[in-house]
Amino acid sequence: MSTGQSHYLEGCGGCHGIQGASAEREIPQLRGLVGRFLYTSAGREYLVRLPNVAFANMNDEVLADVLNFVVFRLGEGSAPPGAQGYTAREVSVLRRHPFKNERLEALRATILADATLRANRGRESDQ
């Protein structure tokens, strides 16, 4: 088991699911989907600035490992082709600006819609 997976399980997997499949009514699904956030810079930043991520009980290196496990492994190919993984440095900067008073569910819907649009455009241009 990788460091990212081990820390994911201990810190996140209880709610998000051991395989990233969760009770969607309460907790956003990660499996096969979460990589899509990397289609936009807003989405990439969003994943780290979420309070449950930014305040996770992990140092920057471990948190970057967890994010990469989540985005690339649990995401199951939902990330854009050739997407760069998170680095500890990037995580360190982003987590200093956690979301505070934003309406997180509305924010997620907007960011995901935009990322989905980009993902679909990418697929159209491939054809």
Added chain:
Amino acid sequence: MPDSSGDRLTERLLRALARRTSRRSLLTRIGVLLVAAPAFPLLPVSRGFAAPQAAPPAKSPKPMTDFERNAQTKDPARCDYWRHCAIDGVICGCCGGGIHTCPPGADPSPTSWIGTCLNPDDGRSYLIAYRDCCGKSLCTADKSCMCDSTDREMPIYRPSGDNDIIWCFGGSSMAYHCSTAALVGLAN
């Protein structure tokens, strides 16, 4: 250099000893010691130094918790069973269920919280998912089945690590019945 009082005292004692002890009796005593010595084993301290350095066992670098020092690996229906290091609730094994199965009429919650417990048999730490069984009122089991272990537990403002929460959310009912402790894998 004048003699110190300590030297004088030692000299007096030795002279008194010499007056009372014949050379022959001294030689006899030394002889007895020489003959008897192999009958006594070497002190374990010297053996410890002589032994080659064994590889350290694979175990958690952190100091052991009280729970870990007293944990057992035989009876999962007791609170000191090693996987129950962070369980807060009634053991499902005492309610007609098992270590990872719900009793009839109760459903496993889609959410759980995950702890890390040390297995005393192999000295390794394992991730344990405490999954509550829900949809039925609290199991009335023997008091010995009601556990409150708190290894690595976090305060309530760290909800993913807090075990006071009823971990039934996401399911159809928030009624808590009992808790299971499924093995997820080896912790890093």
